[in-house]
Amino acid sequence: MDRFSWQSARSPTEAATLGNTTVAEAMLADPALSAAADCVVLKAGGIDLLDLMKEGLLRPGRVVNLRGIPGLDSIAEDAGGLRIGALATLEQVATHPTLRQRYTALADAAESSASPQIRHVATLGGNLLQRPRCWYFRSAAHRCARKGGEYCFAFTGENRYHAVFGHDDCAIVHPSTSATALVAFGAHVELTNAQGSLRTVPLSDFMVGPAVDIMRETDLRSGEVLTAVVLPSMPASTRSAFLKQAEKPSFDWSIADVAVVLDRAADGRCQHASIVLGAAAPVPWRVPHAEAALVGQTIDATVAHAAGQAAIAGAAPLRHNAYKLPILATLVRRAVLQAAA
Numbered sequence: 001m002d003r004f005s006w007q008s009a010r011s012p013t014e015a016a017t018l019g020n021t022t023v024a025e026a027m028l029a030d031p032a033l034s035a036a037a038d039c040v041v042l043k044a045g046g047i048d049l050l051d052l053m054k055e056g057l058l059r060p061g062r063v064v065n066l067r068g069i070p071g072l073d074s075i076a077e078d079a080g081g082l083r084i085g086a087l088a089t090l091e092q093v094a095t096h097p098t099l100r101q102r103y104t105a106l107a108d109a110a111e112s113s114a115s116p117q118i119r120h121v122a123t124l125g126g127n128l129l130q131r132p133r134c135w136y137f138r139s140a141a142h143r144c145a146r147k148g149g150e151y152c153f154a155f156t157g158e159n160r161y162h163a164v165f166g167h168d169d170c171a172i173v174h175p176s177t178s179a180t181a182l183v184a185f186g187a188h189v190e191l192t193n194a195q196g197s198l199r200t201v202p203l204s205d206f207m208v209g210p211a212v213d214i215m216r217e218t219d220l221r222s223g224e225v226l227t228a229v230v231l232p233s234m235p236a237s238t239r240s241a242f243l244k245q246a247e248k249p250s251f252d253w254s255i256a257d258v259a260v261v262l263d264r265a266a267d268g269r270c271q272h273a274s275i276v277l278g279a280a281a282p283v284p285w286r287v288p289h290a291e292a293a294l295v296g297q298t299i300d301a302t303v304a305h306a307a308g309q310a311a312i313a314g315a316a317p318l319r320h321n322a323y324k325l326p327i328l329a330t331l332v333r334r335a336v337l338q339a340a341a
Helices: 012-018 023-028 047-054 090-095 097-102 104-111 124-129 177-184 288-292 301-311 324-340
Strands: 005-008 040-043 062-065 075-078 081-085 188-193 198-202 224-231 238-245 256-264 270-278
Touching: 012 040, 012 062, 012 188, 012 224, 023 047, 047 124, 075 097, 081 097, 090 097, 090 104, 090 124, 097 104, 104 177, 104 238, 104 256, 124 177, 124 224, 177 238, 177 256, 177 270, 198 224, 238 324, 256 324, 270 288, 270 301, 270 324, 288 301, 301 324
Parallel strands: 005 062, 040 062
Antiparallel strands: 075 081, 081 224, 188 198, 188 224, 238 256, 256 270
């Protein structure tokens, strides 16, 4: 790891003023510039940032610490919904009583992330902004398309953990399990710039696929800080579920995960459904055909199975990852039944 200077910000506007580049931009910078003081990046929990620096993929001249900014780790009621500060840890999200009761899928997604030690340090904002875990992207020896190269090595290489949907010129999967649940709930992100102005964007729009920009995963701009995630108010009849499949369930990355949010009428029929697949595409992947299979129906095993099959329609698996499709279909079926129970 190269030498760098350290500074702590006291407010979001100060952090936005100091941070002159996003991590995605810094990774594309000339190495001579990246080692100089002109390249300044922001750090929350630092889990992913330090990984990138240790791997020689990121060489900032200065790191600005956000952890001392007061109030950014709070979770509070907001117009019937919840406003989660970007510095709230995954452990806070997993154990917060209101989140566990009203936004169960998000609490379960946070609880399934990483190890207990990491969950006490990693922040929700950092979890959303972490860079892909694709081994070609993480290899200093491979200059893939996401790092300014000419092509994605995963298409002809080892791709058993890669995307089965939406892989336009890049086959990464989005690494955040929390994002899967947040998109299912229709969450927004709040971004603060150096002038103190707020930009609020639906998380589904904030996530950027390779067809839009192959070199970044989010619409975070230079001079902006992610300050909060806002969950909308949900009807009291809303129920949700999150399920994940991994090789080592205790802390490993997802092979596939699913978030389901259901709202049912008094007669038991589904009147709204949101189904999002994780570890399946470069962004959290919503499946409208699977949602349509539930709306107007009384949820039972047959209906849940139909939703699972609809969820994998149109998939385009690569050479080594077609095994993901039955896993995704099964997770959708089980999550629908769990949310409806």
